[in-house]
Amino acid sequence: MDICLERNGIHVDIEVDEQGRVVLWNCSDQPHPRNGTKEFHPLVEVQGAGFNHFSHHGCKHVQTSPATELRYESHHMERNEDGELFSLTQQTDGLRVTTRWQFYDGVKALRADTLIENTGDREFPLQYVSSFSLTGLGRGENPRDNSYRMGIPHNAWYRECQWRFPTLHELGYDPMNDSSVKRIALSNTGTWACGEHLSMGSFLQSGSAMTWQIETSASWCWELSDLDGQLYVLLSGPSWEEHHFRKNLRPGELFASVPCAVAFGTDFEDSIGQLTCYRRRIRRPNQDNKHPSVIFNDYMNCLEGDPTTEKELPMIEEAAKAGCHYYCIDAGWYDDGPWWDGVGQWLPAKKRFPGGLQALLQAIRDKGMIPGLWLELEVMGIHCPLATQVPDDWFFQLDGRRVIDESRYQLDFRNPEVVAHADRVVDRLVKEYGVGYIKMDYNINAGVGTEWKSDSPGEGLLSHTRAYLQWMDRVFERYPDLVIENCSSGGMRMEYSQLSRQSIQSVTDQTDYIKMAYIACNCMTACTPEQAAIWSYPLRNGDKEETAFNMVNAMLLRIHQSGHLANLSTDRLSLVKEGIRWHLSMVDDLKNGLPFWPLGLAQYGDEWLCVGVNCDDIAYLAIWHTQAVTGNVVISLPGWQDAECLYPLSLPTDFQWEEGKLALRADCICARIFSLKRS
Numbered sequence: 001m002d003i004c005l006e007r008n009g010i011h012v013d014i015e016v017d018e019q020g021r022v023v024l025w026n027c028s029d030q031p032h033p034r035n036g037t038k039e040f041h042p043l044v045e046v047q048g049a050g051f052n053h054f055s056h057h058g059c060k061h062v063q064t065s066p067a068t069e070l071r072y073e074s075h076h077m078e079r080n081e082d083g084e085l086f087s088l089t090q091q092t093d094g095l096r097v098t099t100r101w102q103f104y105d106g107v108k109a110l111r112a113d114t115l116i117e118n119t120g121d122r123e124f125p126l127q128y129v130s131s132f133s134l135t136g137l138g139r140g141e142n143p144r145d146n147s148y149r150m151g152i153p154h155n156a157w158y159r160e161c162q163w164r165f166p167t168l169h170e171l172g173y174d175p176m177n178d179s180s181v182k183r184i185a186l187s188n189t190g191t192w193a194c195g196e197h198l199s200m201g202s203f204l205q206s207g208s209a210m211t212w213q214i215e216t217s218a219s220w221c222w223e224l225s226d227l228d229g230q231l232y233v234l235l236s237g238p239s240w241e242e243h244h245f246r247k248n249l250r251p252g253e254l255f256a257s258v259p260c261a262v263a264f265g266t267d268f269e270d271s272i273g274q275l276t277c278y279r280r281r282i283r284r285p286n287q288d289n290k291h292p293s294v295i296f297n298d299y300m301n302c303l304e305g306d307p308t309t310e311k312e313l314p315m316i317e318e319a320a321k322a323g324c325h326y327y328c329i330d331a332g333w334y335d336d337g338p339w340w341d342g343v344g345q346w347l348p349a350k351k352r353f354p355g356g357l358q359a360l361l362q363a364i365r366d367k368g369m370i371p372g373l374w375l376e377l378e379v380m381g382i383h384c385p386l387a388t389q390v391p392d393d394w395f396f397q398l399d400g401r402r403v404i405d406e407s408r409y410q411l412d413f414r415n416p417e418v419v420a421h422a423d424r425v426v427d428r429l430v431k432e433y434g435v436g437y438i439k440m441d442y443n444i445n446a447g448v449g450t451e452w453k454s455d456s457p458g459e460g461l462l463s464h465t466r467a468y469l470q471w472m473d474r475v476f477e478r479y480p481d482l483v484i485e486n487c488s489s490g491g492m493r494m495e496y497s498q499l500s501r502q503s504i505q506s507v508t509d510q511t512d513y514i515k516m517a518y519i520a521c522n523c524m525t526a527c528t529p530e531q532a533a534i535w536s537y538p539l540r541n542g543d544k545e546e547t548a549f550n551m552v553n554a555m556l557l558r559i560h561q562s563g564h565l566a567n568l569s570t571d572r573l574s575l576v577k578e579g580i581r582w583h584l585s586m587v588d589d590l591k592n593g594l595p596f597w598p599l600g601l602a603q604y605g606d607e608w609l610c611v612g613v614n615c616d617d618i619a620y621l622a623i624w625h626t627q628a629v630t631g632n633v634v635i636s637l638p639g640w641q642d643a644e645c646l647y648p649l650s651l652p653t654d655f656q657w658e659e660g661k662l663a664l665r666a667d668c669i670c671a672r673i674f675s676l677k678r679s
Contacts, residue, residue, distance in 0.1 A: 003075060007084060007103040010110060010264060014043070014088070020071035022090055027134050029108060029208060029264035039228035041135035042067040043088065044099050044114050047239075049125035049246065055227070058181025059241065061128050061234055062227050066092050082281060083107075094120025109263035109278040112235075116255045124249040127240035131257040132212070135232035137203055137224070144175040144226055150184060151202025151211065151268060153525070155194045158515075160491040160508045161522035163601050165204065165268075175226065183225035187242045191410065191461065192445040192492040193217045198526050199495045202268055203233060209264070211271035215497045216258040218465040219243035219448075219458055235260045238458040244448045245458025258462075261496070272525050273594040279496060279528050284476065288483045288503035292530045292558055292587045294323060294580055295372070295485075295504075297439065299330035300562045301511060301537035305339070307332050308352045309360050318565035318573070320367035323580040326437045326483070327364045328372030333357060341407035343376055344384030346425045361433055372437025372483070373429055377422050378468065379408040379444055394418050396450035396464075398457065403446050410446035413467040414453070414460075422471060430479055439506070442488040465497070472501055485533065494526050504558055505531050513537065513550045514669060517624040520553045521602035521609045524595035529557050529613055530587070536579070537563040538572060545670045547572045548648045549624070551579030552671035555647065556590060556613050556622050559583055575648055582647045582673065589615035598635045608633040608664075612676070619676040620646075625666035635662045640676040647673040 005012040013026040022043045026032035047053070047064040055063035070090035078085045083105040089098045098115040112132040118124045138148055146169040154162040168174075171184050186197045193199050199220050202211040212235055214220040219238035224231065237258025238245035249255055261278055265271030283289065296319035303311055307329050319327055335342055336351040348357035361371040380387050380395070387409060394417065396403040396410040403410050411418045429435040449461030476482065486498045487506035494505055507523045510516045516535065523532045534554040538547040540563075547568070554560065559580065565573060593613035598621075602609045608631065609624040619640065625631055637643070643657040653672055654665040662674070 003088075005086065008106060009108045010103065016072045022070070022072050022088065024134060025136060027262075028210065032136070039230075040068070041227065041230070041232065042070065043090070043133060044070070044097055045128065045130040045133055045234060046070075046095075046097060046116065046126070047128040049127050049240070058183070059185075060181065060183050060223060060225055061130065061236070061239065062225075062232065064128060066095060069093075070095075070097055091119070094118065094122070095124060104278060104281050107277045107281060108265065108274040109261055111259055111261050111278070111282070113259040114257040116249065116257075118249040118251050118253050121251055123251070126247040126249050126255060127245070128236065129255075129257045130234050130236050131214070131260045132235040132262055133232070135227060135230050137210075137231040137233060138205055144229060144231055145205075146174050148231075149204040150224065151200075151204060152186070153198035153200045154196070155198045155491060155494070156196060157489050157492065158508065158510045160494065160519050161198065161526050162518070162604065163522060163525065173225075178229050179227045180225055183223045185221060185223035187219070187221040189219050189243050190445045190447050191218065191442070191465075192488060193220065194494050195445060195492050200526070202271065204268055207266060209266070209268045209271040210262060211265070211268065211275055212260055212262045213275065213496060214258060214260045215495060215500070216462070216465065217493045217495060217497055218258075218461045219245065220258060235262075238462055240456075240458075243458040244456055245462065246456040247459045248455045269596055276524070276528055276594055279499070282496065282500045284501050284503075286503045287481055289530050289591065292591055293325035294559045294561060294583065295326040295328055295437065295533065296322075296324040296369075296561045297328040297330055298562065299374075300509070300535045300560070301539065302562045302564055303330070303332075305330065305332040309354060312360055313363060314566035315564070316364055316367055316369070319561065320369055322561065322565060322573075322577050323584065324369060324561055326372050327369045328374065328437055328439050329360070330374040330439065331441075333373060341381040341383045343408070344380035344386050346375065346377075346429075358433055361435070365434065370436035371434060372439060373433070373435050374439045374441060375425070375429075376441045376443060377425060378411050378413070378442055380411060382407050382409060390417070393452055396446050396460070397452045398447075398450065403450065405444040405446055408444050410444065410450075412450060412452065413464055413471055419467075419471050426475055430482060436481070437483045437485070439485045439487055440502070442493060469497060469501065476501065491523075491526065499527055499531060503531060504533050506533050506560070508534070510535070513539070513546065513553065514626055515604075516553050517549070517609055517626060517671065518602045518604050518606070520557065521597070521611045521622070521624070523557065524611065524613075525601070529593065529595065530591040531558065533558040533560045535560045535562055536576075538565075538568055538576060540564055540567055542572070544572055544575060544651060545668055547575045548579070548651060549669065549671040551576060552622050552624065552647070552673055555579055555583045555673055556586070556611065556620055571650070575650070578649070579647055586620055589613070589618060590620065593619070598637055599633075607631050610635055617678050621674040621676065622671065623664065623674065624671040625664075626669060628669050630665070630667050632663070632665050635664070636660065637662055637676060640678065642677045644675050645672055646675050
C-alpha cells in the first residue's frame with residue numbers, strides 16, 4: 001500500500017510493504033522518485049532497554065528495537081483549525097506507536113511528534129524515541145554527496161545566533177563505505193536548551209533546504225549520518241545515552257515525544273521564511289504581538305541591578321517622552337544589598353524605595369506607561385530565608401541532595417507547593433502592584449535533571465519543564481494581557497516551547513553595541529521579528545553615530561530601550577526619539593514580514609552587515625558598517641525599484657541607488673535604516 005500526500009508544497013510518500021512495515025520514502029518540497037534501495041528504514045525509531053539494536057550503529061539512534069518490529073495498524077487525515085493532522089499508527093506486542101504530522105494551510109512546514117502507548121501488561125523501559133525520522137536525504141545520482149551543507153546554529157552567552165554552513169566533508173563525513181558509525185550531531189543536556197547551539201539545524205543542497213527546530217527547554221538531540229548508502233536525519237528530545245533519560249511506561253500509559261518542526265524552501269533563507277510563518281501560527285494569540293510596543297528596561301548599560309526611586313524617576317520621565325509603552329524595573333528591586341544568592345521571596349526592598357515600590361510603579365503609570373518587574377521564579381538562592389523553611393522536594397535532587405548551580409537551587413514545578421508559591425508571587429505582582437510586564441529570567445543550568453519521583457534524571461527534567469509550561473498556560477488564562485518576556489541570560493532558552501506562549505524574547509546580554517549588530521542581524525533565524533527584543537543602550541560618553549547605531553540594532557525587531565536617557569545631550573536624545581517613532585511607524589508591516597539577508601548571515605568580523613524584512617510592497621533594511629575605516633559596499637536587491645534612507649535623517653548618508661543595487665560608502669562606524677519599494 002502506498003500513502004501519497006501533497007500538502008502546501010510538501011510531498012510525502014509512504015509505503016506499507018507486504019510484511020506491514022512502514023517506510024517513509026520522501027518528505028520534501030519536491031517529488032522524489034524512489035532510488036531503488038530495498039533496505040528497510042523505520043518511520044519512527046524507538047529503543048527500549050533490554051531490546052536488540054539491529055545495526056553496527058556506534059552512537060547512532062538507528063535500526064532501533066522494538067521499532068523494527070512495528071507493523072501498520074491504521075492511518076487517517078483529520079481537518080482542524082490549523083490545517084490537517086496526519087496520523088499513522090503502528091503496533092507490536094505490548095506497544096502502539098502513532099506518528100503525528102500537523103500540516104498548516106499555506107505554510108511549507110509541518111510539526112511532528114510521536115505518541116507511544118503501552119498496551120501490554122508490564123512496564124516498557126523507553127530509552128529513545130524519534131519525533132521525526134527521514135532516511136533518503138539528498139537528490140541526484142549520489143545521495144551521499146559530501147558537498148551538501150549543514151546549517152550549524154552556534155549559540156552562547158553574548159554570542160547568540162552565529163550560524164555556520166560547512167560541507168559534510170568539512171564536518172568529517174566522507175562516503176568511504178556503505179555506512180558510517182560517525183554522525184554529525186548536535187545535542188543539549190540540561191535546562192539551558194540553547195546554551196551551546198540553538199535547538200535548530202538545516203540540511204542544504206542545490207535548490208532546496210530543510211530547516212528544523214526542536215521545541216523544548218530541556219534536553220534534545222538531532223543527528224545526521226548514513227545507513228545503507230542513504231543519508232538520514234533524526235530529531236528527538238532526550239535519550240538515555242546523551243541525557244540520562246529513561247521513561248518506564250506503565251501499562252495503559254501514554255508518552256508524547258518532544259515536538260519538532262520541519263520547514264522546506266528553495267534555500268536557507270526561504271526555509272527560515274516558512275519557519276517564521278509557522279512560528280506565528282503556533283503562537284498563543286496575544287495583543288503584544290498584534291500591537292508590538294517599546295519597552296524601557298533599566299538594566300543594560302544603565303542601573304545594572306541597582307535600582308532606587310531616586311535613580312528611576314528621571315529615567316521614567318525621559319522614557320515616557322521618548323515613546324516607550326512599558327517601563328521594566330530589572331534585577332535588584334527585592335533586596336537592599338547584594339541579591340544574587342538570596343532571591344526567592346520576591347518582596348520589595350524597603351531602603352531602595354523610601355516611598356514604597358508601589359509608589360514608584362504608580363509614577364510609571366502616571367506617565368502613561370505600564371510597569372514591569374524582573375523575576376527569576378524558577379530558582380531560589382541558597383541564602384534565601386525561605387530555602388531553609390521548605391522541604392527538599394521543592395527542588396531538583398541528585399543522590400538525595402539538592403542540585404546547586406551558581407548558588408541557586410532549581411525549583412521543581414511538578415510539586416504542587418512550588419506551583420502555589422509561583423502563583424502567589426505572580427498574583428501579588430499583578431493584583432497588588434499593578435504589574436503588566438514580567439521579565440522572566442533564568443540564569444542557571446541545573447544539569448541532567450532530578451531523581452526525585454522520576455524514572456531517571458532526564459525524565460524528571462522533561463516532566464518538570466512540561467509542568468512549568470502548564471503552569472504558564474494557567475497564568476495566561478488568568479491574565480491574558482500580561483506580557484511575559486522569555487529571558488535566560490539572553491538567548492539560552494530561545495526556543496518555541498517557551499515562545500509559543502511568551503510574546504517576546506530577550507535575545508542577548510551582549511553589552512557592546514557594535515558586537516550587538518552581529519547578533520541582531522541573525523536573530524530572526526531563531527524567532528519572529530516581533531518577538532526578538534534587542535537592547536538599544538546609548539552610552540553616556542557616546543556620540544551621535546553611536547546613538548544611531550544602537551537604535552538601528554533594534555529598530556526592525558522589538559526595542560529594549562535602556563541607557564541613561566536623562567544624561568544624554570539634546571541631539572542624541574532626539575535620535576532616540578526619532579528611532580522609536582520610525583520603529584512604531586513600521587511595526588504593523590514588520591509583524592507580518594519575512595526576513596532576508598542580502599549579504600548573507602553576519603559572521604563576526606564582517607565589515608558590512610545587512611538584514612531586511614520583506615513586507616510585500618515595501619521592505620526595510622538595517623545596514624551596519626562595523627569598522628572605523630573607510631568602506632564601500634554594493635548590495636544587490638533584485639526586484640526592488642527604489643531605496644530611501646529613513647533613519648537617521650539628521651546624519652549624512654552617502655549612498656546611490658541604481659537598477660536594483662544599493663551602493664554605500666562610510667568613513668566611520670555607523671548604521672542606517674532604509675526602505676525599499678516595488679514601484
